[in-house]
Amino acid sequence: MEGLEMICRHCGSATTIRNGKSGSVQRFHCRSCQRYFRACPPKFSRDVKAMAVDMHLNNVGIRKIARFVGAAPATVIAWIRKAHEAMMASKSTAAHTDTVADIIEMDEIYTFVQKNGSAPLSGRPIPAVGAASSPTISPIPA
Ligand SMILES: [Zn+2]
Numbered sequence: 001m002e003g004l005e006m007i008c009r010h011c012g013s014a015t016t017i018r019n020g021k022s023g024s025v026q027r028f029h030c031r032s033c034q035r036y037f038r039a040c041p042p043k044f045s046r047d048v049k050a051m052a053v054d055m056h057l058n059n060v061g062i063r064k065i066a067r068f069v070g071a072a073p074a075t076v077i078a079w080i081r082k083a084h085e086a087m088m089a090s091k092s093t094a095a096h097t098d099t100v101a102d103i104i105e106m107d108e109i110y111t112f113v114q115k116n117g118s119a120p121l122s123g124r125p126i127p128a129v130g131a132a133s134s135p136t137i138s139p140i141p142a
Contacts, residue, residue: 008028008037009037010037011030011033013031013032016029017029019036025038026038026039027039044075050083051069052071052076052080053080055068062080
């Protein structure tokens with residue numbers, strides 16, 4: 001291993017040092033970007049992650065995406081969150097036209113929580129303290 005230079009997976013820098021092991025795989029630490037990575041290739045390629053995010057943006061459910069790519073639903077959500085953050089970061093300097101993607105993400109994650117929660121969430125709107133002030137919304141009979 002002496003003289004082996006591992007290129008940082010995140011920033012491409014060669015200023016990496018070995019930093020313990022993750023299971024049987026050598027772990028590295030990048031001195032440039034202060035991030036950690038492993039010597040083995042990632043389980044899911046960028047293409048697969050990009051495809052999963054693309055499927056999500058085309059209204060494919062989280063569980064369906066997970067089944068399709070062979071990952072756990074939580075993993076797919078992590079990819080989508082990461083892609084969303086990257087998109088928000090790139091758009092924060094540009095125009096504020098990110099409301100559509102934001103709503104899609106919230107909707108999907110809400111569905112995921114509902115399916116796995118012990119107590120199913122009711123679809124009823126939460127009544128306000130002064131509920132009489134909104135006569136247009138008729139409460140669903142219990
Ligand atoms: Zn780095």
